[in-house]
Amino acid sequence: MSTETSQDRLEVLASIWAGNARATSNEFFELYKDDPDAARLAGYEVEALRTAAAKVARTGYGIPLATRLPLAQWARRLELDMEDKRVSVRTSREVERMINVGRTAPPVVSGFPASVVSEAVRRLTERNADLSKLAHRSPRPARWRQAPSAKLLWAPVIAADEAEVAIVAILSATRGEWLFSLSSKSRMYTHSRHGWAKNEEDRTYVAGLSDIIDTVGGVIESHRGGGGRVYLTRHVVQCAECRLVIASIEEPYTTGPKAVGRCSASRRR
Incomplete structure (x- = not known):
């Protein structure tokens, strides 16, 4: 004592x-x-x-x-640091729960071969262990098959193998279309509602865990001019506000309308 x-x-x-x-x-x-x-x-x-x-x-x-x-600034900084640590611990525990669900409940990642799910769980377990003690997880580097460009005739293409797509399925709190959001502080998170998660306790921050999700964060920022929501599927990334495709995964999306310029929907403050 x-x-x-x-x-x-x-x-x-x-x-x-x-x-x-x-x-x-x-x-x-x-x-x-x-x-x-x-x-x-x-x-x-x-x-x-x-x-x-x-x-x-x-x-x-x-x-x-x-x-x-200044003592007041010092005290405020300490409070913010403590809150960051609480968020980090809560997030890591929730990610561990998601990994266990992915490991023990195959329907969550249905459509993926067992070997792919096993590799996805292995990568997630490793990344969560590496990052669990950080107050803020740093995003992984953007991975492009075809990077955003004014000359590109279709949505930019994210580079990802099947295990990375399975990671998105495991981390998503929604099924069917996987919903993720970018906060006003440029932090990617998932939540179980299809609307906005206003409360911190409803959010699970997932930066640093997925090549696809972290790459999508930059796409949202460019498209929305700030925070926003997206739906991911195995093949495309769709803005949840204007419902246009803003990126694709592995293969170019050339069969339907895609976003051109900034999102037409109003920006969420």
Whole structure:
């Protein structure tokens, strides 16, 4: 059991502040001993304090680095970091559940050979393990068979083998047409409703897990000028707002209407 007291925490807090503010611990106590933000900050783990302080100092928040580290900004950064970690843990657990469903319930990925599903589960398990401790998963590099171009006569073509398509099926919270969304912060997620998932707890962020989904994120951004929803099938990516095809998978889509320019539907704020 820890014998650390609140005063011990304040001493650590003062030391970190002094190092970032190019000042002394005594100055901290003179300025902030009774400050409510100091009491809030003193409740966090030392490593979290150091990480958040470094982020505030690095971004500056419009404040010269030689000035004192603002406690309110420091506390806000810590809160955001903690929320990021909570989202990351929840997402990883949900992805683990999806992987287990894909492994034990073949109907979820029906139409795919057992060997393809097995490979999809292997890749997902590996990627989720690599990324589970990150607050934000970094998207995988875009994979193109034919990249977006003004000269292209059809929708751009995403490069993907059958296992990558099966990964999309496993990660989707909807069946038939697989629904995914790009948030206003450019983060791809899935959810069980066909409308918008306004609440964070209804979203499962899936960046960094699928070549197709991460490539689609960039397509949505270009087509919608921001966030938006798409339906994926085994062959095409369709904007859920204007219902036009905005990309295809492996083979060019040349048999029907495709999106030209920006989406005609109103943008969701």
